Amino acid sequence: MRYHHYLRTAEKIIGEYGYETPLPFFLRNYYRANRRMGSTDRRTAGSLVYGYFRTKALLEHLPVDEHLKASWFLCHEESTPLLAALQPEWDQHATLPSADKLALLEGVYGLLDPLRLLPFRDHLSEGIDAGPYSLSMLKQPRLFIRLRPEKAGEIKERLEAEGLSFAQPEPFCLSLDNSSRADQLLEAFKGYFEIQDYSSQLTGRCFHPAAGESWWDACAGSGGKALLLQALEPDVKLYLSDNRASILRNLKERLKAAGITDYRLQETDLISEKPSWEKESFDGIILDAPCSGSGTWGRSPEMRAAFKEEHIKEFRSLQERLVKNVLPYLKPGSPLVYITCSVFREENEQLVEAVCQAGELEVEEQALLKGYEYSADTMFVARMLKR
Ligand SMILES: C[S@@+](CC[C@H](N)C(=O)[O-])C[C@H]1O[C@@H](n2cnc3c(N)ncnc32)[C@H](O)[C@@H]1O
Numbered sequence: 001m002r003y004h005h006y007l008r009t010a011e012k013i014i015g016e017y018g019y020e021t022p023l024p025f026f027l028r029n030y031y032r033a034n035r036r037m038g039s040t041d042r043r044t045a046g047s048l049v050y051g052y053f054r055t056k057a058l059l060e061h062l063p064v065d066e067h068l069k070a071s072w073f074l075c076h077e078e079s080t081p082l083l084a085a086l087q088p089e090w091d092q093h094a095t096l097p098s099a100d101k102l103a104l105l106e107g108v109y110g111l112l113d114p115l116r117l118l119p120f121r122d123h124l125s126e127g128i129d130a131g132p133y134s135l136s137m138l139k140q141p142r143l144f145i146r147l148r149p150e151k152a153g154e155i156k157e158r159l160e161a162e163g164l165s166f167a168q169p170e171p172f173c174l175s176l177d178n179s180s181r182a183d184q185l186l187e188a189f190k191g192y193f194e195i196q197d198y199s200s201q202l203t204g205r206c207f208h209p210a211a212g213e214s215w216w217d218a219c220a221g222s223g224g225k226a227l228l229l230q231a232l233e234p235d236v237k238l239y240l241s242d243n244r245a246s247i248l249r250n251l252k253e254r255l256k257a258a259g260i261t262d263y264r265l266q267e268t269d270l271i272s273e274k275p276s277w278e279k280e281s282f283d284g285i286i287l288d289a290p291c292s293g294s295g296t297w298g299r300s301p302e303m304r305a306a307f308k309e310e311h312i313k314e315f316r317s318l319q320e321r322l323v324k325n326v327l328p329y330l331k332p333g334s335p336l337v338y339i340t341c342s343v344f345r346e347e348n349e350q351l352v353e354a355v356c357q358a359g360e361l362e363v364e365e366q367a368l369l370k371g372y373e374y375s376a377d378t379m380f381v382a383r384m385l386k387r
Pocket residue numbers: 218219220221222223224225226241242243244247268269270271272288289290291
């Protein structure tokens with residue numbers, strides 16, 4: 001039967017996945033190599049695989065096919081043909097809240113403590129509410145887009161015309177179902193919107209740039225924070241660096257699409273080299289640091305399955321060195337905006353405490369952006385001023 005076949009395909013994919021590449025790339029290659037899989041086959045197998053990783057810490061003691069069915073039940077909020085065929089008595093309860101579904105599964109499998117869904121709970125940042133946070137791991141966060149005001153009205157009209165429903169948590173932020181292909185639908189508006197998680201957008205509240213200032217985005221990646229900074233204050237001179245050439249190429253394309261031409265950009269590994277704009281001292285530095293990414297594991301649950309506790313220490317050490325190495329380029333009295341997408345205190349409030357104790361920085365504001373409360377990533381941001 002077709003649905004048993006989906007379970008076997010998902011089991012095969014899980015068996016072959018070795019965590020070396022992100023799951024979306026691995027799945028794409030798997031589908032390419034198995035061209036007979038149609039779009040429904042891909043969608044169903046992919047969703048089973050994601051559900052498996054989402055619930056691995058909770059259900060991995062079960063046989064894989066049981067695990068796959070139970071995770072499908074927990075991770076889908078509506079009745080589905082797959083569950084109706086394979087486990088109709090659960091499918092009738094597809095719309096129940098997660099806690100009730102867990103109670104129902106406990107009747108079959110014994111105690112299932114949702115706190116096991118929490119990643120490395122002894123390390124969680126202060127203020128994370130373990131109950132709701134653990135249950136949020138069962139759901140993929142929503143898709144968020146940031147709009148440029150000039151075309152915000154037209155973009156919303158386009159989405160409405162395509163029948164895509166959206167919420168609007170902020171005047172220029174839209175929240176959509178995570179399966180919507182908004183980027184493809186909005187191709188004609190390239191440069192007038194950015195796919196950017198809501199918590200990531202909220203980090204901008206700590207930037208406070210002023211016209212004429214020079215800012216350095218020291219771990220610019222593909223430019224999410226730099227583009228946000230520029231949207232907040234178009235008259236900021238942007239300096240951008242990252243240690244990965246490939247991501248900088250991507251960044252250049254995004255800057256071009258957004259019509260930003262006046263910037264300086266270079267590939268720099270800030271652990272082993274100095275940027276060549278040595279004489280500059282900046283009015284602001286953004287350090288969106290490499291981190292565990294634990295605040296985004298709702299989107300990439302396979303990362304959580306591959307993560308080891310000792311990695312937290314390694315990231316913390318890297319983050320401290322990066323703060324130390326960018327600090328000489330900051331003007332006294334100016335802000336270092338430190339950002340992570342981590343839920344671990346070692347990378348967040350404890351890092352801030354440690355770098356401030358070193359004497360050159362003082363905290364002006366810091367916040368844990370609890371994305372799990374609004375279906376987004378969880379992030380941390382601190383604005384520290386150089387003494
Ligand atoms: C969290 S990501 C940045 C995301 C980006 N700011 C955005 O908003 O799209 C962290 C970045 O730090 C970069 N990175 C890691 N180690 C680095 C190093 N030693 N020197 C410079 N950049 C580094 C990574 O390549 C990665 O792009």
